[in-house]
Amino acid sequence: MIPRYRPLVDHWDWQRYALCRGMDTSLFFSPAGERGRARQVREEKARAICAACAxxxxxxxxxxxSGEQYGFWGGLTEGEREAIRLRLRRRNLPPRAA
Ligand code: SF4
Structure with a gap:
């Protein structure tokens, strides 16, 4: 039997509609050593963009x-994704957006 693979282009096709497309990625990925207020401000800006994203x-x-460990994805920080993963793991459920 031949395995059915989804074409990679379909799998990532949604990125064509990403509101952050073409934006400075430093807004979505924490620079080394970022802490406190600077991190909070950057994440608030990223969260506002994600909130309006289709x-x-x-x-x-x-x-x-995918277990992505870095960056702000879909309005979620690294820590928020980890908290969701832990919660789902405790309930023995597959990962999904909350
Ligand atoms: S949800 Fe946020 S990080 Fe994801 S594609 Fe949209 S703007 Fe980019």
């Missing part, structure tokens, strides 16, 4: 499913 849910789900 593909926010699939973006968050992709990051959760």
């Amino acid at each position: 593909v926010r849910e699939v973006c968050a789900r992709t990051a959760l499913n």
Whole structure:
């Protein structure tokens, strides 16, 4: 039997609709040593962009499913994704956006 693979282009096709497309990635990825207020301000800006994004849910789900450890995806920080993963693991459920 031939395995059915989804074409990679379909799998990532949602990124064509990403509101952050073409934006400075430093808004979504923490620079080394970033702490406190600077981090909070950057994350608030990223969260506002994600909130208006048409593909926010699939973006968050992709990051959760792939175990993405870095960056702001689908309106979720690294810590928020980890908290969701832990909660789902405790309930023995697959990763998904909350
Ligand atoms: S949800 Fe946020 S990080 Fe994801 S594609 Fe949209 S703007 Fe980019």
